[in-house]
Amino acid sequence: MVRLHTSYRTLAALVLLALLAYVFVSLGNWQLRRAAERTAISQTIAHGRASAPLHLQADTPDGALVPWRPASATGVWRHDLTVLLENRSYRGQPGYWVATPLVLSDEQAVLVLRGWLPRFTGDTGLPIPPDVPVPDEVQEVQGELLERVPRLFELAGWAGGGEVKLPAHLPQDNGTVPIVQNLDLTDYAAATGLKLLPAVLAQTKAAQPGKIDGVDPAARASMRDGPHAPGVAAASPDTPPAMAFDWPEPSVDADQNRGYALQWFGFAAIAAIAWLFIAWRTLRRTRNP
Known part of the structure; x- marks a missing residue:
């Protein structure tokens, strides 16, 4: 019974680690796609302003x-x-x-x-x-x-x-x-x-x-x-309100996304190494009970 219980726990650990590795890799790829999008936006801004x-x-x-x-x-x-x-x-x-x-x-x-x-x-x-x-x-x-x-x-x-x-x-x-x-x-x-x-x-x-x-x-x-415009009250020309013309720009910091991607890939590597270690130890125990 002890061995059966242990095998179930080992199998659950292997499945969980494989799932975590898949999720971490997916998150890393998503961050790389976000970096590519921000790079494209940066190029579009530079092209337009040039x-x-x-x-x-x-x-x-x-x-x-x-x-x-x-x-x-x-x-x-x-x-x-x-x-x-x-x-x-x-x-x-x-x-x-x-x-x-x-x-x-x-x-x-x-x-x-x-x-x-x-x-x-x-x-x-x-x-x-x-x-x-x-x-x-x-x-x-x-x-x-x-x-x-x-x-x-x-x-x-x-x-x-x-x-x-x-x-x-x-x-x-x-x-x-x-x-x-x-x-x-x-x-x-x-x-x-x-x-x-x-x-x-x-x-x-x-x-x-x-x-x-x-x-x-x-x-x-x-x-x-226009053909149907109502009367519009004009502001006093002596004290017109000052407007600000500083418009926000989209975020183009692609390096930040690449850094996040590197972290997720690191987590995936840790999960993969842990999966290999548990699988190797299980196989060794099976061959040498």
């Missing part, structure tokens, strides 16, 4: 919209279609990203991440919407191209509480600015009726007055207001 600056036009081809490429655009803001993205921190302070479309022509616009504004709370403890500057003249915006608006994890949606969704129609009838956590370009285009370029321009410096050749003031007002 590209020649692009001036966005209504007829800019999709192939020219390379992520992280320096770009500029000249147009007028549609402030009535501004959306605030909440839970965006900057240097540890909570705040909002301001997303506003810049109309390039009567038929084309580009969504611009204009910058970060801090979040303040009133006497009641509720957050106060930030005072977003609303210049109505033609603006020239400089920044970098992104494939999409960077997303945050929706904890409410994961917990079954439902995500804060973008209204089906913008601008809203009550004139309030929507506040959401994530913004999808397709949903935003459907809500606003705008024809958007398939990219996002992340503004990197303060906008400057610009000029659109061949556009008269009446057409410029139509581009700014």
Whole structure:
């Protein structure tokens, strides 16, 4: 009985060690894949920033919209279609990203991440919407191209509480600015009726007055207001709120993942050596009882 019990324990130990070795190797390979992904992201960023600056036009081809490429655009803001993205921190302070479309022509616009504004709370403890500057003249915006608006994890949606969704129609009838956590370009285009370029321009410096050749003031007002835009209260030009243009970048530290992979492979080697030792000792006992 002792030998039978011992054989069961030995077999269980061998199975457990083999399983651990398999799991450790799988985790090491996963870390290597993550390192390859981060290396690819780093190369994409370097390639985009090394590209020649692009001036966005209504007829800019999709192939020219390379992520992280320096770009500029000249147009007028549609402030009535501004959306605030909440839970965006900057240097540890909570705040909002301001997303506003810049109309390039009567038929084309580009969504611009204009910058970060801090979040303040009133006497009641509720957050106060930030005072977003609303210049109505033609603006020239400089920044970098992104494939999409960077997303945050929706904890409410994961917990079954439902995500804060973008209204089906913008601008809203009550004139309030929507506040959401994530913004999808397709949903935003459907809500606003705008024809958007398939990219996002992340503004990197303060906008400057610009000029659109061949556009008269009446057409410029139509581009700014749109066919159904409500009145938008302009911020005081004397005290415009300062925006931050320091956008977060994806993590590209592939060496960290390679270090983790080396650790997992080390654990797998230890499990394999222990498996070989137990198997050898068992075989020896079987031959020399």
